[in-house]
Amino acid sequence: MKICVIGSGITGLTVAFQLSRHRHAEVVVYEREHHFGGRADVASGGEHCPRFFMEDYSVLFDVLRQIDGHDGPTVFDDLQLVRRFSRTSKGWVEISHLYRVLAREVPVRDRLRVLLDWRPSPLIAEPGLNENRFASPRNYRPASIPQLLSSMLRSRKGYVFPGATDDYLINPWVRHLEGRGVTFQPGTPVSRIRGEDGAVIVTCPSGETVYDAVVVTAFVPDTVNLLNASKLDHTVVEMDHTHCVAYTMRLAPDEPVLDTDQPTFYCNGGVNVLVQPRYERCVVLCTNTPRTDPGHVVGKVREILGLRGDVLDVRVRTNQRPNEAVYAGEHLHADRLLRRAVPGVYFAGSAMRTGYPVDSAESAARSALAAVQQVRKHLGLLTPAPAVDCSMTDTASWGRAE
Secondary structure, three states: OEEEEEOOOHHHHHHHHHHOOOOOOEEEEEOOOOOOOHHHOEEOOEEOOOOOEEOOOHHHHHHHOOOEOOOOOEHHHHOEEOEEEEEEOOEEEEEOOOOHHHOOOOOHHHHHHHHHHOOOOOOOOEOOOEOOOOOOHHHOOOOHHHHHHHHHHHOOOEEEOOOOHHHHHHHHHHHHHHHOOOEEEOOOOOOEEEEEOOEEEEEEOOEEEEEOEEEEOOOHHHHHHHHHHOOOOEOOOOOOOOOOEEEEEEOOOOOHHHOOOOOEEEEEOOEEEEEEHHHOEEEEEEOOOOOOOHHHHHHHHHHHHOOOOOOOEEEEEOOOOOOOOOOOOOOEOHHHOEOOOOOOEEEOOOOEOOOOOOOOHHHHHHHHHHHHHHHHHHHOOOOOOOOOOOOOOOHHHOOOOO
16 A cells, blocks of 8 residues: 655654554655654754643654654653743742643732733734734634633643754654655655545656555645645635744853753743753743844843853744644644545644644644544554544544545
8 A cells, every 4th residue: 555644744754653554555755845844843943832742642642652762762751841930929930830820839919910911812823913922812713712721721741852853853753764664755845636546646846656545734724735736625714823933042051040950941921931951052932922033032031041141042933834823723624624525635733623622742643643543444454553542532523525
Protein backbone atom coordinates (compact mmCIF):
# COMPACT_ATOMS: atom_id res chain seq x y z
CA MET A 1 0.00 0.00 0.00
CA LYS A 2 1.31 3.47 -0.91
CA ILE A 3 0.18 6.21 1.45
CA CYS A 4 0.96 9.93 1.17
CA VAL A 5 1.00 12.32 4.12
CA ILE A 6 0.85 16.02 3.24
CA GLY A 7 2.54 18.10 5.93
CA SER A 8 5.23 17.27 8.52
CA GLY A 9 3.86 18.95 11.62
CA ILE A 10 2.95 17.02 14.75
CA THR A 11 -0.17 15.74 12.99
CA GLY A 12 1.72 14.53 9.92
CA LEU A 13 4.49 12.94 11.97
CA THR A 14 1.92 11.15 14.14
CA VAL A 15 0.13 9.83 11.05
CA ALA A 16 3.43 8.59 9.61
CA PHE A 17 4.39 7.04 12.95
CA GLN A 18 1.17 5.05 13.20
CA LEU A 19 1.15 3.94 9.56
CA SER A 20 4.82 2.95 9.60
CA ARG A 21 3.89 0.14 11.98
CA HIS A 22 2.54 -1.73 8.96
CA ARG A 23 5.35 -3.42 7.06
CA HIS A 24 3.29 -3.55 3.86
CA ALA A 25 2.60 0.21 3.91
CA GLU A 26 4.95 2.53 1.99
CA VAL A 27 4.62 5.96 3.61
CA VAL A 28 5.80 9.20 1.97
CA VAL A 29 5.66 12.60 3.72
CA TYR A 30 5.56 15.73 1.54
CA GLU A 31 6.64 19.00 3.16
CA ARG A 32 6.41 22.35 1.39
CA GLU A 33 9.22 23.90 3.45
CA HIS A 34 12.84 22.78 3.43
CA HIS A 35 12.65 21.94 7.14
CA PHE A 36 10.19 19.76 9.01
CA GLY A 37 7.88 20.39 11.94
CA GLY A 38 4.96 22.54 10.76
CA ARG A 39 4.02 24.83 13.63
CA ALA A 40 6.55 23.02 15.79
CA ASP A 41 9.45 23.87 13.49
CA VAL A 42 12.33 26.23 14.25
CA ALA A 43 12.79 28.68 11.39
CA SER A 44 15.40 31.42 10.92
CA GLY A 45 13.21 33.65 13.08
CA GLY A 46 13.42 31.19 15.96
CA GLU A 47 10.74 29.21 17.74
CA HIS A 48 7.07 29.40 16.78
CA CYS A 49 6.17 29.79 20.47
CA PRO A 50 7.16 28.45 23.90
CA ARG A 51 6.42 24.77 23.33
CA PHE A 52 4.24 23.60 26.25
CA PHE A 53 2.96 20.08 26.87
CA MET A 54 0.09 19.65 29.31
CA GLU A 55 -0.02 16.73 31.71
CA ASP A 56 -3.09 15.20 30.04
CA TYR A 57 -1.48 14.76 26.59
CA SER A 58 -2.10 11.00 26.67
CA VAL A 59 -2.08 10.19 22.93
CA LEU A 60 0.96 12.33 22.09
CA PHE A 61 2.91 11.10 25.12
CA ASP A 62 2.29 7.50 24.07
CA VAL A 63 4.08 8.28 20.79
CA LEU A 64 6.93 10.21 22.41
CA ARG A 65 7.64 7.30 24.74
CA GLN A 66 8.54 5.20 21.68
CA ILE A 67 11.07 7.60 20.10
CA ASP A 68 14.74 7.79 21.11
CA GLY A 69 15.44 11.07 22.87
CA HIS A 70 18.10 13.75 22.53
CA ASP A 71 19.41 13.46 26.10
CA GLY A 72 17.17 10.86 27.73
CA PRO A 73 16.10 7.35 26.74
CA THR A 74 13.03 8.71 24.93
CA VAL A 75 11.67 12.05 23.74
CA PHE A 76 9.13 11.86 26.55
CA ASP A 77 11.94 11.48 29.10
CA ASP A 78 13.53 14.69 27.79
CA LEU A 79 10.52 16.73 28.93
CA GLN A 80 11.00 18.76 32.11
CA LEU A 81 8.45 20.14 34.54
CA VAL A 82 8.38 23.93 34.20
CA ARG A 83 8.34 26.25 37.20
CA ARG A 84 5.66 28.92 36.83
CA PHE A 85 6.01 32.46 38.22
CA SER A 86 3.34 35.13 38.36
CA ARG A 87 3.59 38.84 39.04
CA THR A 88 1.29 39.87 41.90
CA SER A 89 0.74 42.94 44.05
CA LYS A 90 3.29 41.38 46.42
CA GLY A 91 5.91 40.80 43.73
CA TRP A 92 6.88 37.61 41.91
CA VAL A 93 5.59 34.38 43.40
CA GLU A 94 5.99 30.78 42.28
CA ILE A 95 2.63 29.18 41.69
CA SER A 96 1.58 25.53 41.92
CA HIS A 97 -1.01 25.70 39.16
CA LEU A 98 -0.40 26.26 35.48
CA TYR A 99 -2.97 29.10 35.47
CA ARG A 100 -2.51 31.93 37.93
CA VAL A 101 -6.24 32.53 38.34
CA LEU A 102 -6.43 29.06 39.93
CA ALA A 103 -3.19 29.29 41.93
CA ARG A 104 -3.62 29.52 45.69
CA GLU A 105 -0.34 31.45 45.97
CA VAL A 106 -1.84 34.45 44.12
CA PRO A 107 -3.82 36.82 46.37
CA VAL A 108 -7.58 36.73 45.81
CA ARG A 109 -7.58 40.40 44.79
CA ASP A 110 -5.06 39.71 42.04
CA ARG A 111 -7.03 36.71 40.81
CA LEU A 112 -10.16 38.81 40.58
CA ARG A 113 -8.24 41.42 38.61
CA VAL A 114 -7.13 38.70 36.18
CA LEU A 115 -10.73 37.61 35.69
CA LEU A 116 -11.90 41.17 35.11
CA ASP A 117 -9.15 41.81 32.57
CA TRP A 118 -9.47 38.45 30.80
CA ARG A 119 -11.04 38.34 27.36
CA PRO A 120 -12.65 35.08 26.18
CA SER A 121 -10.17 34.44 23.37
CA PRO A 122 -6.57 34.02 24.55
CA LEU A 123 -5.09 33.13 21.18
CA ILE A 124 -7.33 34.70 18.55
CA ALA A 125 -6.51 38.09 17.09
CA GLU A 126 -8.81 41.06 16.76
CA PRO A 127 -8.98 41.81 13.01
CA GLY A 128 -8.63 45.46 12.05
CA LEU A 129 -7.79 46.62 15.58
CA ASN A 130 -4.52 45.06 16.62
CA GLU A 131 -3.15 41.98 14.87
CA ASN A 132 -1.16 41.06 17.96
CA ARG A 133 -3.98 41.37 20.49
CA PHE A 134 -6.16 38.33 20.94
CA ALA A 135 -9.78 39.30 21.39
CA SER A 136 -12.50 38.17 19.03
CA PRO A 137 -15.43 36.41 20.74
CA ARG A 138 -17.24 36.08 17.41
CA ASN A 139 -14.72 33.40 16.46
CA TYR A 140 -15.97 31.23 19.32
CA ARG A 141 -18.79 28.78 19.43
CA PRO A 142 -20.62 28.76 22.78
CA ALA A 143 -19.32 25.32 23.80
CA SER A 144 -15.71 26.40 23.53
CA ILE A 145 -15.72 28.47 26.74
CA PRO A 146 -16.72 25.66 29.14
CA GLN A 147 -14.38 23.31 27.27
CA LEU A 148 -11.51 25.73 27.77
CA LEU A 149 -12.35 26.11 31.47
CA SER A 150 -12.53 22.33 31.82
CA SER A 151 -9.05 22.02 30.34
CA MET A 152 -7.74 24.68 32.74
CA LEU A 153 -9.11 22.77 35.72
CA ARG A 154 -7.75 19.43 34.51
CA SER A 155 -4.23 20.54 33.52
CA ARG A 156 -2.31 21.72 36.56
CA LYS A 157 1.21 21.11 35.26
CA GLY A 158 3.12 21.97 32.14
CA TYR A 159 6.23 20.41 30.61
CA VAL A 160 8.81 21.79 28.20
CA PHE A 161 12.01 20.69 26.51
CA PRO A 162 15.28 22.10 27.86
CA GLY A 163 16.28 23.38 24.41
CA ALA A 164 15.18 23.90 20.82
CA THR A 165 12.09 22.06 19.60
CA ASP A 166 13.82 20.76 16.48
CA ASP A 167 16.68 19.25 18.52
CA TYR A 168 14.45 17.60 21.11
CA LEU A 169 11.29 16.75 19.17
CA ILE A 170 11.28 17.09 15.38
CA ASN A 171 14.74 15.78 14.43
CA PRO A 172 14.54 12.67 16.66
CA TRP A 173 11.04 11.98 15.36
CA VAL A 174 12.10 12.27 11.72
CA ARG A 175 15.15 10.05 12.31
CA HIS A 176 12.94 7.46 13.98
CA LEU A 177 10.52 7.42 11.05
CA GLU A 178 13.29 7.24 8.47
CA GLY A 179 14.61 4.22 10.36
CA ARG A 180 11.21 2.64 9.95
CA GLY A 181 11.23 3.20 6.20
CA VAL A 182 9.25 6.45 5.92
CA THR A 183 10.37 8.66 3.01
CA PHE A 184 10.49 12.44 3.53
CA GLN A 185 10.29 14.91 0.64
CA PRO A 186 11.25 18.42 1.87
CA GLY A 187 10.73 21.45 -0.36
CA THR A 188 7.93 19.61 -2.15
CA PRO A 189 4.64 21.54 -2.29
CA VAL A 190 1.60 19.55 -3.38
CA SER A 191 -0.37 21.51 -5.96
CA ARG A 192 -3.27 19.16 -6.61
CA ILE A 193 -4.96 15.94 -5.55
CA ARG A 194 -7.61 14.04 -7.46
CA GLY A 195 -9.36 10.71 -7.19
CA GLU A 196 -9.21 8.29 -10.10
CA ASP A 197 -10.29 4.61 -10.25
CA GLY A 198 -10.22 4.17 -6.48
CA ALA A 199 -6.77 5.71 -6.11
CA VAL A 200 -5.57 9.25 -5.37
CA ILE A 201 -3.20 11.08 -7.71
CA VAL A 202 -0.91 13.65 -6.08
CA THR A 203 0.70 16.40 -8.18
CA CYS A 204 3.93 18.06 -7.07
CA PRO A 205 6.83 19.74 -8.93
CA SER A 206 8.38 16.38 -9.84
CA GLY A 207 5.18 15.13 -11.47
CA GLU A 208 2.22 12.92 -10.57
CA THR A 209 2.24 9.92 -8.22
CA VAL A 210 -0.54 7.45 -7.54
CA TYR A 211 -1.36 6.54 -3.93
CA ASP A 212 -3.86 4.23 -2.28
CA ALA A 213 -4.61 6.87 0.36
CA VAL A 214 -3.69 10.47 1.14
CA VAL A 215 -3.88 12.17 4.53
CA VAL A 216 -3.87 15.98 4.35
CA THR A 217 -2.45 17.52 7.54
CA ALA A 218 -1.56 21.00 6.25
CA PHE A 219 -2.52 24.30 7.89
CA VAL A 220 -6.17 25.19 7.34
CA PRO A 221 -5.41 27.96 4.79
CA ASP A 222 -3.00 25.67 2.94
CA THR A 223 -5.62 22.94 2.91
CA VAL A 224 -8.17 25.40 1.51
CA ASN A 225 -5.75 26.45 -1.24
CA LEU A 226 -5.08 22.80 -2.11
CA LEU A 227 -8.77 21.94 -2.25
CA ASN A 228 -9.52 24.99 -4.39
CA ALA A 229 -6.67 24.18 -6.79
CA SER A 230 -7.94 20.60 -6.93
CA LYS A 231 -11.46 21.87 -7.71
CA LEU A 232 -12.89 19.98 -4.75
CA ASP A 233 -16.04 21.46 -3.25
CA HIS A 234 -15.57 21.95 0.50
CA THR A 235 -17.21 23.54 3.50
CA VAL A 236 -14.24 25.31 5.09
CA VAL A 237 -14.71 29.00 5.80
CA GLU A 238 -11.46 30.67 6.79
CA MET A 239 -11.73 32.84 9.87
CA ASP A 240 -9.77 36.05 9.86
CA HIS A 241 -7.54 35.55 12.88
CA THR A 242 -3.80 35.27 13.22
CA HIS A 243 -1.20 34.03 15.62
CA CYS A 244 1.19 36.24 17.52
CA VAL A 245 4.74 37.49 17.65
CA ALA A 246 7.33 35.17 19.22
CA TYR A 247 10.94 35.93 20.13
CA THR A 248 13.89 33.63 20.72
CA MET A 249 16.63 35.38 22.74
CA ARG A 250 20.09 34.26 23.84
CA LEU A 251 21.11 35.46 27.30
CA ALA A 252 24.50 36.15 28.83
CA PRO A 253 25.66 33.07 30.78
CA ASP A 254 26.20 35.05 34.01
CA GLU A 255 22.57 36.23 34.30
CA PRO A 256 21.09 35.25 37.72
CA VAL A 257 17.90 33.96 36.08
CA LEU A 258 20.00 31.11 34.64
CA ASP A 259 21.13 29.88 38.07
CA THR A 260 18.82 26.87 38.02
CA ASP A 261 18.61 23.54 36.23
CA GLN A 262 14.86 23.70 35.72
CA PRO A 263 13.03 25.69 33.00
CA THR A 264 11.00 28.62 34.33
CA PHE A 265 8.05 30.55 32.95
CA TYR A 266 7.16 34.17 33.70
CA CYS A 267 4.05 36.09 32.71
CA ASN A 268 3.45 39.83 33.06
CA GLY A 269 1.73 42.50 30.98
CA GLY A 270 0.88 40.23 28.07
CA VAL A 271 4.51 39.08 27.69
CA ASN A 272 5.15 35.41 28.47
CA VAL A 273 8.76 34.28 28.89
CA LEU A 274 10.03 30.69 28.98
CA VAL A 275 13.62 30.52 30.26
CA GLN A 276 15.66 27.44 29.29
CA PRO A 277 18.77 27.74 31.51
CA ARG A 278 20.71 24.80 30.07
CA TYR A 279 20.86 26.56 26.71
CA GLU A 280 21.11 30.11 28.11
CA ARG A 281 18.10 31.35 26.22
CA CYS A 282 14.46 32.31 26.50
CA VAL A 283 11.43 32.05 24.23
CA VAL A 284 8.93 34.90 24.43
CA LEU A 285 5.27 34.94 23.40
CA CYS A 286 3.47 38.29 23.08
CA THR A 287 -0.25 37.71 23.63
CA ASN A 288 -1.94 40.76 25.09
CA THR A 289 0.53 43.58 24.77
CA PRO A 290 -0.20 46.74 22.74
CA ARG A 291 3.26 46.67 21.13
CA THR A 292 5.32 43.83 19.75
CA ASP A 293 8.31 45.66 18.24
CA PRO A 294 11.77 44.44 19.36
CA GLY A 295 12.57 47.56 21.36
CA HIS A 296 9.44 47.21 23.50
CA VAL A 297 9.59 43.43 23.92
CA VAL A 298 13.30 43.25 24.74
CA GLY A 299 12.77 45.98 27.33
CA LYS A 300 9.89 44.05 28.90
CA VAL A 301 11.95 40.85 28.99
CA ARG A 302 14.85 42.65 30.67
CA GLU A 303 12.43 44.01 33.27
CA ILE A 304 10.64 40.68 33.87
CA LEU A 305 13.82 38.61 34.17
CA GLY A 306 15.87 41.27 35.94
CA LEU A 307 18.65 41.01 33.38
CA ARG A 308 21.91 42.75 34.20
CA GLY A 309 23.39 42.86 30.73
CA ASP A 310 22.23 43.06 27.14
CA VAL A 311 20.41 40.31 25.31
CA LEU A 312 23.04 38.70 23.06
CA ASP A 313 20.85 37.60 20.15
CA VAL A 314 17.25 38.36 19.23
CA ARG A 315 15.21 36.47 16.66
CA VAL A 316 11.69 37.51 15.77
CA ARG A 317 8.99 35.30 14.31
CA THR A 318 5.69 37.00 13.49
CA ASN A 319 3.56 33.88 12.80
CA GLN A 320 0.81 36.02 11.36
CA ARG A 321 -0.52 33.84 8.58
CA PRO A 322 -4.29 33.43 8.82
CA ASN A 323 -5.50 30.51 10.90
CA GLU A 324 -2.09 29.54 12.27
CA ALA A 325 -3.85 29.42 15.63
CA VAL A 326 -7.41 28.42 16.44
CA TYR A 327 -6.95 27.44 20.09
CA ALA A 328 -10.58 27.21 21.25
CA GLY A 329 -12.54 28.44 18.28
CA GLU A 330 -14.82 26.55 15.91
CA HIS A 331 -13.20 23.23 15.04
CA LEU A 332 -13.63 21.53 11.68
CA HIS A 333 -15.23 18.12 11.16
CA ALA A 334 -13.07 15.93 8.94
CA ASP A 335 -16.04 13.87 7.75
CA ARG A 336 -17.95 17.00 6.68
CA LEU A 337 -15.11 18.90 5.07
CA LEU A 338 -15.80 17.76 1.48
CA ARG A 339 -19.28 18.16 0.04
CA ARG A 340 -18.58 15.30 -2.33
CA ALA A 341 -16.42 12.42 -1.21
CA VAL A 342 -13.06 11.56 -2.69
CA PRO A 343 -12.43 7.93 -1.62
CA GLY A 344 -8.99 7.57 -0.09
CA VAL A 345 -8.62 11.22 0.92
CA TYR A 346 -8.52 11.97 4.65
CA PHE A 347 -7.96 15.07 6.76
CA ALA A 348 -6.31 15.60 10.13
CA GLY A 349 -4.91 18.51 12.12
CA SER A 350 -5.16 20.35 15.40
CA ALA A 351 -8.05 22.45 14.08
CA MET A 352 -10.13 19.30 13.56
CA ARG A 353 -12.69 18.10 16.06
CA THR A 354 -10.89 15.55 18.23
CA GLY A 355 -12.50 15.64 21.65
CA TYR A 356 -9.58 17.58 23.13
CA PRO A 357 -10.94 21.03 24.04
CA VAL A 358 -8.19 23.23 22.61
CA ASP A 359 -6.04 23.47 19.49
CA SER A 360 -2.78 21.90 20.64
CA ALA A 361 -0.19 19.19 20.12
CA GLU A 362 -2.52 16.69 21.79
CA SER A 363 -5.36 17.73 19.52
CA ALA A 364 -3.05 17.18 16.54
CA ALA A 365 -2.08 13.71 17.76
CA ARG A 366 -5.68 12.68 18.42
CA SER A 367 -6.84 13.83 15.01
CA ALA A 368 -3.96 11.93 13.41
CA LEU A 369 -4.84 8.72 15.23
CA ALA A 370 -8.49 9.06 14.26
CA ALA A 371 -7.61 9.51 10.59
CA VAL A 372 -5.19 6.57 10.70
CA GLN A 373 -7.90 4.33 12.10
CA GLN A 374 -10.03 5.14 9.07
CA VAL A 375 -7.14 4.54 6.67
CA ARG A 376 -6.55 1.16 8.30
CA LYS A 377 -10.19 0.25 7.85
CA HIS A 378 -10.26 1.40 4.22
CA LEU A 379 -7.06 -0.42 3.21
CA GLY A 380 -7.57 -3.50 5.37
CA LEU A 381 -4.49 -2.91 7.53
CA LEU A 382 -5.28 -5.17 10.44
CA THR A 383 -2.55 -4.30 12.96
CA PRO A 384 -4.35 -2.67 15.91
CA ALA A 385 -3.68 0.87 17.07
CA PRO A 386 -1.47 1.38 20.17
CA ALA A 387 -3.16 0.70 23.48
CA VAL A 388 -4.08 4.26 24.41
CA ASP A 389 -7.30 5.74 25.67
CA CYS A 390 -9.07 7.19 22.65
CA SER A 391 -12.44 7.60 24.31
CA MET A 392 -12.24 11.38 23.81
CA THR A 393 -11.38 11.08 20.14
CA ASP A 394 -14.93 10.55 18.87
CA THR A 395 -13.65 8.35 16.05
CA ALA A 396 -17.13 7.31 15.01
CA SER A 397 -17.50 10.62 13.18
CA TRP A 398 -14.14 10.38 11.40
CA GLY A 399 -14.86 8.34 8.30
CA ARG A 400 -14.42 9.37 4.71
CA ALA A 401 -17.11 11.78 3.59
CA GLU A 402 -18.87 9.21 1.45
